[in-house]
Amino acid sequence: MAELLKVENLKTQFNTEGGVVKAVDGISYHIDEQEIIGLVGESGCGKSVSQLSVMQLISTPGEIVGGEVIFEGQDLLKYKAHGSEMRSIRGAKIAIIFQEPMTSLNPVLTINQQLTEMLELHLKMSKKAARERAIELLSMVGIPSAKSRIDDYPHQFSGGMRQRVMIAMALSCSPKIIIADEPTTAVDVTTQAQLLELMKDMVERFKTSLVIVTHNLGVVARYAQRIYIMYAGRIVEEGTTKDIFGKPRHPYTIGLLKCIPRLDEEEGRKLVPIEGLPPNLINMPPTCAFLPRCSYKVGRCFQESWPPLKHLHGQHYISCYANTEERTSEPAAR
Amino acid sequence: MSPQQDDAILDVKDLKMYFPVTRGILRRKVADVKAVDGVTFTLKRGETLGLVGESGCGKTTTGRCVLRLYQPTAGQILFEGEDISSLSESKMRHIRSNMALIFQDPYSSLDPRQSAGSIVGEPLKIHNWVGSQSEYKDRVEQLFRLVSLDPSMIDRFPHEFSGGQRQRIGVARALACEPSLIICDEPISALDVSIQAQIINLLEELQEGIKGLTYLFIAHDLSVVRHISDRVAVMYLGRIVEITKSRTLYENPLHPYTKALLSAVPIADPFVEEKRERIILKGEVPTPLNPPSGCSFHPRCFMAVPECSQVIPPLRNVGDGHQVACIRV
Ligand SMILES: Nc1ncnc2c1ncn2[C@@H]1O[C@H](COP(=O)(O)OP(=O)(O)OP(=O)(O)O)[C@@H](O)[C@H]1O
Ligand SMILES: Nc1ncnc2c1ncn2[C@@H]1O[C@H](COP(=O)(O)OP(=O)(O)OP(=O)(O)O)[C@@H](O)[C@H]1O
Ligand SMILES: [Mg+2]
Numbered sequence: 001m002a003e004l005l006k007v008e009n010l011k012t013q014f015n016t017e018g019g020v021v022k023a024v025d026g027i028s029y030h031i032d033e034q035e036i037i038g039l040v041g042e043s044g045c046g047k048s049v050s051q052l053s054v055m056q057l058i059s060t061p062g063e064i065v066g067g068e069v070i071f072e073g074q075d076l077l078k079y080k081a082h083g084s085e086m087r088s089i090r091g092a093k094i095a096i097i098f099q100e101p102m103t104s105l106n107p108v109l110t111i112n113q114q115l116t117e118m119l120e121l122h123l124k125m126s127k128k129a130a131r132e133r134a135i136e137l138l139s140m141v142g143i144p145s146a147k148s149r150i151d152d153y154p155h156q157f158s159g160g161m162r163q164r165v166m167i168a169m170a171l172s173c174s175p176k177i178i179i180a181d182e183p184t185t186a187v188d189v190t191t192q193a194q195l196l197e198l199m200k201d202m203v204e205r206f207k208t209s210l211v212i213v214t215h216n217l218g219v220v221a222r223y224a225q226r227i228y229i230m231y232a233g234r235i236v237e238e239g240t241t242k243d244i245f246g247k248p249r250h251p252y253t254i255g256l257l258k259c260i261p262r263l264d265e266e267e268g269r270k271l272v273p274i275e276g277l278p279p280n281l282i283n284m285p286p287t288c289a290f291l292p293r294c295s296y297k298v299g300r301c302f303q304e305s306w307p308p309l310k311h312l313h314g315q316h317y318i319s320c321y322a323n324t325e326e327r328t329s330e331p332a333a334r
Numbered sequence: 335m336s337p338q339q340d341d342a343i344l345d346v347k348d349l350k351m352y353f354p355v356t357r358g359i360l361r362r363k364v365a366d367v368k369a370v371d372g373v374t375f376t377l378k379r380g381e382t383l384g385l386v387g388e389s390g391c392g393k394t395t396t397g398r399c400v401l402r403l404y405q406p407t408a409g410q411i412l413f414e415g416e417d418i419s420s421l422s423e424s425k426m427r428h429i430r431s432n433m434a435l436i437f438q439d440p441y442s443s444l445d446p447r448q449s450a451g452s453i454v455g456e457p458l459k460i461h462n463w464v465g466s467q468s469e470y471k472d473r474v475e476q477l478f479r480l481v482s483l484d485p486s487m488i489d490r491f492p493h494e495f496s497g498g499q500r501q502r503i504g505v506a507r508a509l510a511c512e513p514s515l516i517i518c519d520e521p522i523s524a525l526d527v528s529i530q531a532q533i534i535n536l537l538e539e540l541q542e543g544i545k546g547l548t549y550l551f552i553a554h555d556l557s558v559v560r561h562i563s564d565r566v567a568v569m570y571l572g573r574i575v576e577i578t579k580s581r582t583l584y585e586n587p588l589h590p591y592t593k594a595l596l597s598a599v600p601i602a603d604p605f606v607e608e609k610r611e612r613i614i615l616k617g618e619v620p621t622p623l624n625p626p627s628g629c630s631f632h633p634r635c636f637m638a639v640p641e642c643s644q645v646i647p648p649l650r651n652v653g654d655g656h657q658v659a660c661i662r663v
């Protein structure tokens with residue numbers, strides 16, 4: 001499928017009193033039409049900031065300091081954040097679903113008011129047509145008796161139901177891309193399964209691409225076709241889902257897989273924790289940020305700056321100087 | 335295993351905890367939230383029992399009843415053979431030195447104005463566990479080392495520690511008076527993925543080192559619970575629906591809710607995921623204020639028959655310590 005979005009060397013930083021926080025430090029990724037990709041990493045590694053940067057939703061003290069976001073042949077970063085071009089893209093062509101629906105749903109407006117606003121603005125629908133379409137969308141995402149519930153306020157819905165409303169809103173203008181930023185972290189596991197399954201069905205039906213942002217490796221193993229692993233503002237490994245889980249090659253990815261319990265593991269399996277802590281992104285040294293925690297490090301890691309992405313094969317890349325292949329030939333964590 | 339190790343340290347029988355819902359200025363009771371509604375389980379000395387279930391199913395309430403932080407509405411709690419369900423507060427204080435709690439949130443559960451050392455040592459003072467100041471100091475340092483914290487950090491304050499280190503402080507405090515039972519209520523869910531394994535391993539190593547140390551491990555993450563537990567109890571809406579050995583939980587779940595719960599947890603392995611069956615439940619967890627009749631899972635159950643709405647299925651033994659509450663099994 002054709003490439004839909006291409007992000008090149010994107011850099012976003014926060015200029016704080018304590019120093020410059022390089023939240024996103026030169027990441028490149030792409031997403032094809034109708035593709036589901038996963039963006040994975042621990043808290044604070046820059047997942048949300050990278051996605052907010054694509055949408056130009058960064059405010060002071062944050063600043064996008066470099067890179068390109070090519071969508072439909074245009075560099076979105078050339079547009080003004082509050083200009084009409086960005087407004088015609090945000091929500092309409094690229095939609096975002098946040099972790100906590102209450103931060104993105106307006107508590108004083110009914111679901112109808114919020115859903116129809118988008119339809120009237122972007123698709124120039126009449127009030128009546130927009131309301132009908134909104135009801136249709138709500139039943140599509142599994143809101144029972146949508147016709148009567150559409151005039152309710154967000155607080156009258158449960159957490160899972162609000163997330164469904166968010167999905168309906170994201171779908172309303174048939175966007176090309178939906179970004180789901182930890183859409184299910186705040187809900188229970190059976191609800192999470194319902195919502196992820198719903199999202200998968202919906203992106204198939206609407207022929208939309210989906211970016212799943214999460215720290216849950218299981219979620220991307222189940223749903224994503226390709227995966228980007230982030231650490232300290234950078235992408236350290238990328239590949240197809242089978243590359244990442246079948247032949248992980250970056251020490252951080254290898255470490256993550258060894259330190260998480262899995263449901264089907266053998267009895268008596270020992271977890272191998274990753275030593276040390278994730279870095280504070282202020283005033284980072286130029287060397288690889290994973291170096292202090294790495295068990296594969298070689299001399300070169302101390303002398304040179306952060307390793308550029310190295311091509312392994314097919315779509316598999318890592319950012320690492322060490323030879324991790326020998327030691328990963330042992331079967332992956334099980 | 336010696337018979338000493340095989341005996342029950344905790345025996346909970348038909349535990350109920352109802353919270354009254356009141357209305358008006360007279361605070362008239364209008365209903366009950368049946369947070370825990372007839373829970374029965376046994377904990378053997380030295381084992382880890384996992385308590386798993388979705389938000390609001392009554393895990394924390396069960397744990398708090400065992401510690402008698404709540405006065406249960408009904409039921410028995412036999413701790414070391416003694417029924418503590420209605421002991422007076424002064425007698426309970428003595429018992430409590432033998433039980434401890436590790437909280438979920440390492441950020442808010444530690445008093446920010448107390449030094450790490452005094453947080454860890456506080457139970458020693460409360461329970462008069464040490465004789466002299468030097469004994470106290472030695473014990474606190476020993477506890478720091480036990481959880482792999484450098485004793486030179488004793489005078490630091492909580493905000494000077496990372497999340498994982500703070501949880502270690504919580505663990506050290508829980509261990510202070512050598513309790514035989516520790517209730518771990520979501521001890522790792524607030525931590526970063528790469529840090530969680532450190533705390534899981536710490537809890538496992540402590541149990542290997544301290545004879546008879548028993549855990550009731552509460553969490554909603556099934557993979558974590560299965561990893562750390564010898565046996566797992568699955569809760570739904572105030573009741574236990576299945577208890578089984580950790581191994582059998584994945585290989586041979588019997589209750590339809592357990593099956594759905596397992597299938598909802600994705601495994602970090604696309605090769606396994608390809609082949610897994612997915613059970614997507616309908617609807618959401620009902621409120622314990624107004625639970626469905628009969629088996630409270632029946633409205634969402636893919637195996638339900640009309641009878642399920644009429645009888646509350648008892649937890650019954652199906653062999654080899656495997657217990658399940660379902661009339662369809
Ligand atoms: N307004 C801000 N001011 C200063 N630093 C910020 C600000 N917003 C984000 N950051 C920093 O940018 C980094 C990346 O944050 P981001 O929210 O993208 O993380 P994340 O990967 O989405 O984490 P999580 O999994 O917790 O959502 C973090 O280190 C964070 O502290
Ligand atoms: N002090 C209280 N007063 C009234 N209702 C309560 C009280 N404590 C808990 N409940 C209710 O009892 C039910 C069980 O709560 P509990 O905290 O035990 O659940 P849990 O399984 O620990 O959930 P979680 O996974 O969210 O921690 C919930 O419906 C809750 O709202
Ligand atoms: Mg985020």
Ligand SMILES: [Mg+2]
Nearest residue numbers: 393394395519
């Ligand atoms: Mg709880």
